[in-house]
Amino acid sequence: MALNDYLFGELRFVGNELHYEDPRNSFLNQVLERRTGIPITLSLLYMEVARRADLYVEGINFRDASCCVPGAARAAVLEI
DSSP, rough: HHHHIIIISSSSOOSTTTTOOOOGGHHHHHEEEETEEHHHHHHHHHHHHHHHTTOOOOEOOOOEEEEEEEEEGGGHHHHH
């Protein structure tokens, strides 16, 4: 998806694997400045950018993480 390439390729947003519990990972302004966050803040960013690009994306919750899927793919994710 082009949005993935833009956010995680061109803009270089990444998950903070080394310091997952760093409070800055939870503050959206810090995530935007540092381009580093945790799954829920990166998902929120992804959903907002998608909304502004008129793309339909839904957030879904897993046991220990959050992610986003295109709205049409939700049924396929739920069947797994």
